[in-house]
Amino acid sequence: MNKPAALPRASVLITGAAQVLTCAADAPDLVGCIPGGEVALAGDTVLAVGSPHELRQRVALDGARVVPAHGGIVLPGFVDSHTHLVFAGSRVAEYSGRLRGESAAALAARGVPSGIRGTARLVREAGRRQLEDEARERLAHMLACGTTTVEAKSGYGLSTAQEIRILEVQAALAASQPVRVVSTLLAAHEFPEGVPREEYLREIVEDIIPVVARQRLAVFNDVYCDEGYYTVTESRRVLEAGLQHGLKAKIHTDAYSHIGGAALAAELRVVSADHLNHASDRDLAALRDAGVTGVVMPALDFAVAHPKPTPARRMLDLGLAVALATDMCPGCWLEAMSFVIQLACRHYAFRPEEALRAATLGGARALDLHERIGSLEPGKQADIAIFDLPSYEDLAYRFGRARARTVLRAGEVVHEGAAP
Ligand SMILES: [Zn+2]
Known part of the structure; x- marks a missing residue:
């Protein structure tokens, strides 16, 4: 039996993040911080979020397009x-x-x-x-x-x-x-x-x-x-x-x-x-x-x-x-x-x-849209922002650095900033 073939297949893998912030409704720390985490997408939807090890247990990543986070933070748009x-x-x-x-x-x-x-x-x-x-x-x-x-x-x-x-x-x-x-x-x-x-x-x-x-x-x-x-x-x-x-x-x-x-x-x-x-x-x-x-x-x-x-x-x-x-x-x-x-x-x-x-x-x-957007959870729309910051606390700390490196809307890259 070919085990990986039975797993749902990801079309996009966001990898290389310092932190993934799911902001899931039930996150005890409120932001669902996963150091070194990854996000897998299937089309316009979030397929899985977790550590690289967890992700490989749950989804097939071969052939997935890689969106690099370059050591930044990955969060819901x-x-x-x-x-x-x-x-x-x-x-x-x-x-x-x-x-x-x-x-x-x-x-x-x-x-x-x-x-x-x-x-x-x-x-x-x-x-x-x-x-x-x-x-x-x-x-x-x-x-x-x-x-x-x-x-x-x-x-x-x-x-x-x-x-x-x-x-x-x-x-x-x-x-x-x-x-x-x-x-x-x-x-x-x-x-x-x-x-x-x-x-x-x-x-x-x-x-x-x-x-x-x-x-x-x-x-x-x-x-x-x-x-x-x-x-x-x-x-x-x-x-x-x-x-x-x-x-x-x-x-x-x-x-x-x-x-x-x-x-x-x-x-x-x-x-x-x-x-x-x-x-x-x-x-x-x-x-x-x-x-x-x-x-x-x-x-x-x-x-x-x-x-x-x-x-x-x-x-x-x-x-x-x-x-x-x-x-x-x-x-x-x-x-x-x-x-x-x-x-x-x-x-x-x-x-x-x-x-x-x-x-x-x-x-x-x-906006009464919390069932579809606002957090990175399986089944939700893949609206995602990646910032060149080492932690989510830096969002509060580094004034005036407002632009994201990469933004995805419904699984598509719709903004890419120049590398610093
Ligand atoms: Zn107003």
């Missing part, structure tokens, strides 16, 4: 679960004006595009080609930095036609780019200028949500529930309308006030509640009990010098599932998840293990 990917231009004039001490009124008097409405104006003036080209360039950077799944929200449209245009750009990118793009409708990001509140709310509920659901342009429906944005009652109306049309719920809440958004999130059992700077322990416990994932974005707090940083350590201590995300947007221009990990560890007291897990499996949970 990052899952960036909160971005505003598609927008036009930038708000560097607003950011630098604020760094120079200019007030919002002074910036407005100079005609500097500011805030969500400022970007919405730039989006309205931009052609579809421009929107797509600019977002594609950001996506390419994200991929080169090891991110294989990006959630992207609309929200700079603020009208039926513009919101749909943004979601169509996201669909075009999802179809043409190697990064997986997961679309979220965020028509309720802000209220458009010059339109009565109730009129726009009715447009969201009666026009935008039904059309987006019918055309399958989004998986999620999101709302900005905070003082100065959508009230709890309005947010409930928006999210319930989405749920009725089959759009899963997400919420931006408690970023700048404490108006009850977290309680609403727990009651509606949204997939993720994002920001949560002002959430109380009671809110966090309710979210935990409702199975909600809390999305923490340390770079946004950094970009706005937030006076009340997210209570992310409390979230972890209370047992809430946590995801780390970039919040890539014109107010927080960040493509690299490694910087998020660095901020989370230094400013939010994450352990490196907690940060890496939150940037992979946690992100997948925030």
Whole structure:
């Protein structure tokens, strides 16, 4: 009997790693660290993970294409679960004006595009080609930095036609780019200028949500529930309308006030509640009990010098599932998840293990995709990043080295960096 022939055959072998980090759900060390480990793939799927000896017991490797890890670390591709990917231009004039001490009124008097409405104006003036080209360039950077799944929200449209245009750009990118793009409708990001509140709310509920659901342009429906944005009652109306049309719920809440958004999130059992700077322990416990994932974005707090940083350590201590995300947007221009990990560890007291897990499996949970991606386990999609670092702790330690050496999406090498 020819024993190896009976073993499942690998098409790709990733070998020569200092560490393989599985980030498996049941890993006692949270990251499933296997020193000197290897990963075998069959097509687009992870076939086996383990030591070289274990792997040879379980799979046939003859004929497998070798992807060398060159003494680096092999981990699940990052899952960036909160971005505003598609927008036009930038708000560097607003950011630098604020760094120079200019007030919002002074910036407005100079005609500097500011805030969500400022970007919405730039989006309205931009052609579809421009929107797509600019977002594609950001996506390419994200991929080169090891991110294989990006959630992207609309929200700079603020009208039926513009919101749909943004979601169509996201669909075009999802179809043409190697990064997986997961679309979220965020028509309720802000209220458009010059339109009565109730009129726009009715447009969201009666026009935008039904059309987006019918055309399958989004998986999620999101709302900005905070003082100065959508009230709890309005947010409930928006999210319930989405749920009725089959759009899963997400919420931006408690970023700048404490108006009850977290309680609403727990009651509606949204997939993720994002920001949560002002959430109380009671809110966090309710979210935990409702199975909600809390999305923490340390770079946004950094970009706005937030006076009340997210209570992310409390979230972890209370047992809430946590995801780390970039919040890539014109107010927080960040493509690299490694910087998020660095901020989370230094400013939010994450352990490196907690940060890496939150940037992979946690992100997948925030997108309800944790059965398919976010960890390196047999049967899961082979979305993998290889970094030229000797240990996963170096992700938290070596600031600014953001680019991956090699990135695989669904078993295909989609990015290869130059050797150092
Ligand atoms: Zn956001």
